[in-house]
Amino acid sequence: MTDANKYNPYPHEAVVRCPRCDGRALFRHAFALLSRRQWNHWESRLWPCARAIDWEGRAHWAPGDPPPSWSGWIVVQQDPTQHRWKKPPDGHRRTDEGIVQCSECVGRFAHTLRWPDDAWYRFELRRGVLWAWSRDYVLALIEYLESDRRDASAHGGYGLFLHHVPSKFLGAKDRDDHVKRLRQLLAELD
Numbered sequence: 244m245t246d247a248n249k250y251n252p253y254p255h256e257a258v259v260r261c262p263r264c265d266g267r268a269l270f271r272h273a274f275a276l277l278s279r280r281q282w283n284h285w286e287s288r289l290w291p292c293a294r295a296i297d298w299e300g301r302a303h304w305a306p307g308d309p310p311p312s313w314s315g316w317i318v319v320q321q322d323p324t325q326h327r328w329k330k331p332p333d334g335h336r337r338t339d340e341g342i343v344q345c346s347e348c349v350g351r352f353a354h355t356l357r358w359p360d361d362a363w364y365r366f367e368l369r370r371g372v373l374w375a376w377s378r379d380y381v382l383a384l385i386e387y388l389e390s391d392r393r394d395a396s397a398h399g400g401y402g403l404f405l406h407h408v409p410s411k412f413l414g415a416k417d418r419d420d421h422v423k424r425l426r427q428l429l430a431e432l433d
Contacts, residue, residue: 254376255271255272255275256269256376257270257356257361257362258270258362258364258378259343259356259361259362259363260362261345261347261348262343262354263348263350264345264350266347267345267346267363267432268344268346268350270343270361271321271342272337272338272341273320273325273338274320274326274335274337275321276317276319277316277317277318278316278317279312283310285319286310292323293319294320294323295311296320297315298316298318299330300318321341322342325342325351325352325353326342326353339356339358340356341355342354359372359374362374362375362376363432364376364377366428368412368424369420369421370412371412373412373421373425378433381429383399383405384425385422385425385426385429386398387408388418388422389422393413395408
């Protein structure tokens with residue numbers, strides 16, 4: 244599957260295979276850019292090591308501080324010991340650099356994402372490879388493949404993801420096989 248949006252090609256978080264132990268791990272981009280109105284949604288999801296700064300890097304926020312009141316962008320550094328923010332001269336472009344946090348080897352380290360090779364939810368099917376960012380995306384994919392209605396926007400926040408499912412997986416004659424195999428592989432991964 245591909246995504247045509249080159250500036251924001253994937254969600255901020257993805258479930259990946261840990262490069263060190265091959266276990267299930269969480270990948271987060273090194274930085275997240277937020278507006279002030281997005282802060283309440285993000286604050287509860289930040290790792291304890293995360294820090295926020297303003298675009299210029301002058302104002303700092305740490306967990307436990309009052310919410311930032313800065314105007315402009317809030318930059319979340321997921322782990323400043325791994326990746327430290329430097330104001331880019333030509334505007335910010337998200338890269339594949341980020342932090343992997345593995346619950347199996349209890350590691351947290353810098354990693355450059357190689358997608359879809361790093362995907363935890365990567366499925367080899369008869370027609371090719373399908374992948375998903377997380378379990379929720381897999382469930383949305385299964386629901387989409389099962390349905391007779393091929394309107395990706397009808398599946399909530401998964402519309403952009405589902406819009407890019409290759410047509411070779413959408414044929415009615417293979418539908419049952421794909422759905423059955425996805426459910427089986429999902430059960431093995433969980």
